[in-house]
Amino acid sequence: MKNNSRRNFLQTMGVATLALPFVPTAYGKEKNVLPDVPYDGPVLRVAIMGLGSYGTRVAEAMRSCKKAKLVGVISGTPSKIEDWQKKYDIPKKNCYNYDNFDKIKNNPDIDAVYIITPNGLHHPQCLRVAKAGKHVISEKPMGLNAKEGQEMVDACKKAGVHLLVGYRMHFEPKTLEIIRMRKAGDFGKVLFFQGLSGFRIGDPTQWRLNKALSGGGAMMDIGIYSVNGARYMIGEEPLWVTAQEVKTDHEKFKAGIDETIMFQFGFPGGATASCLSTYSMNNLDKFFLNGTNGFAEMQPSTGYGPIKAHTNKGELDFPHETHQTFQMEEMSEIILNGKQPIVPVNGEEGVKDLKIIDAIYEAVKTGRKVDLV
Numbered sequence: 224m225k226n227n228s229r230r231n232f233l234q235t236m237g238v239a240t241l242a243l244p245f246v247p248t249a250y251g252k253e254k255n256v257l258p259d260v261p262y263d264g265p266v267l268r269v270a271i272m273g274l275g276s277y278g279t280r281v282a283e284a285m286r287s288c289k290k291a292k293l294v295g296v297i298s299g300t301p302s303k304i305e306d307w308q309k310k311y312d313i314p315k316k317n318c319y320n321y322d323n324f325d326k327i328k329n330n331p332d333i334d335a336v337y338i339i340t341p342n343g344l345h346h347p348q349c350l351r352v353a354k355a356g357k358h359v360i361s362e363k364p365m366g367l368n369a370k371e372g373q374e375m376v377d378a379c380k381k382a383g384v385h386l387l388v389g390y391r392m393h394f395e396p397k398t399l400e401i402i403r404m405r406k407a408g409d410f411g412k413v414l415f416f417q418g419l420s421g422f423r424i425g426d427p428t429q430w431r432l433n434k435a436l437s438g439g440g441a442m443m444d445i446g447i448y449s450v451n452g453a454r455y456m457i458g459e460e461p462l463w464v465t466a467q468e469v470k471t472d473h474e475k476f477k478a479g480i481d482e483t484i485m486f487q488f489g490f491p492g493g494a495t496a497s498c499l500s501t502y503s504m505n506n507l508d509k510f511f512l513n514g515t516n517g518f519a520e521m522q523p524s525t526g527y528g529p530i531k532a533h534t535n536k537g538e539l540d541f542p543h544e545t546h547q548t549f550q551m552e553e554m555s556e557i558i559l560n561g562k563q564p565i566v567p568v569n570g571e572e573g574v575k576d577l578k579i580i581d582a583i584y585e586a587v588k589t590g591r592k593v594d595l596v
């Protein structure tokens with residue numbers, strides 16, 4: 224592996240001392256984010272845990288990465304391990320299952336584990352990976368509630384490893400351009416955000432409809448995009464939450480599995496947000512931000528792309544890059560070089576979303592406004 228000494232040095236140094244100042248740029252205008260030039264800097268060596276649908280997407284996207292490389296797998300399915308070994312040239316010594324992956328501690332050729340298993344497994348698996356001394360990237364939602372999320376943050380801190388959450392939109396150029404414009408005051412005083420996140424879920428036997436594995440329904444899976452989006456689009460943390468649930472199919476969406484939830488936030492600057500999370504409607508992937516001087520609209524706003532976005536000034540015309548390629552290049556920079564992303568992707572960021580989701584569920588249950596501060 225290239226530049227091992229630099230990577231080892233960086234890892235030994237710890238995170239805080241390495242934090243580089245962030246220099247704001249019109250990020251979306253950097254057309255050559257993955258320039259076609261040789262790269263000989265440090266490479267983040269990643270093992271993917273959970274070789275399912277999204278794990279496969281991440282692995283394919285990582286083929287184009289220069290700063291991150293798929294070098295290992297953790298899976299409960301031996302036939303998948305064999306396939307992936309061939310497909311991605313993964314040596315046997317970097318293959319684990321859920322019983323033996325603590326041994327990754329003794330493997331100097333793996334830097335980080337990307338957990339892409341059902342939501343209910345992220346917390347216990349993160350604690351084990353941290354204990355093995357490897358950096359953790361966890362898919363969203365990072366845990367089933369804020370308490371789990373905080374325990375993950377604490378465990379990674381104690382172990383001296385990074386904990387990042389797979390918030391791929393935090394690196395998406397059009398999203399970042401709208402954030403830049405909002406910070407520059409282009410929309411005036413921001414007063415309103417609308418987030419619509421949903422799709423029609425199929426197979427009723429899948430883990431997404433099993434409370435122990437999912438932690439909830441649409442809110443945990445897709446509604447989280449509007450929760451997270453409201454925060455990064457407005458650029459503030461909500462003060463309060465109200466929420467209402469609608470369930471049309473009690474057979475498919477059993478107790479604890481939300482089908483549709485409408486939720487609202489109030490922000491310190493006076494803005495409000497109105498959002499919808501659902502497992503019952505397609506074509507719901509839209510963000511709208513409105514201010515006194517302008518607006519931004521994104522549709523699709525968080526799908527795999529290309530994202531479409533326009534503002535009162537016109538269409539945002541940036542080239543599409545595979546989100547997960549971007550994400551893993553940037554996560555490598557964060558872990559190995561201490562880069563500060565424009566929108567955080569650390570464990571603390573994941574806990575903020577889970578605190579809000581906990582409050583949304585409480586608001587649904589009690590019918591009351593829930594204060595977040």
Ligand code: NDP
Binds near residue numbers: 272
């Ligand atoms: P899949 O069901 O397609 O894959 C999950 C994989 O986890 C399985 O293939 C299996 O892999 C492993 N697994 C381990 N234990 C279990 C279990 N008890 N039941 C089912 N699977 C198990 O799910 P997704 O890939 O769609 O989702 C995985 C995670 O990724 C979720 O947290 C989800 O929220 C997140 N996600 C994020 C997206 C994003 O854009 N950021 C998009 C889609 C999903 P193996 O056989 O190798 O053990």
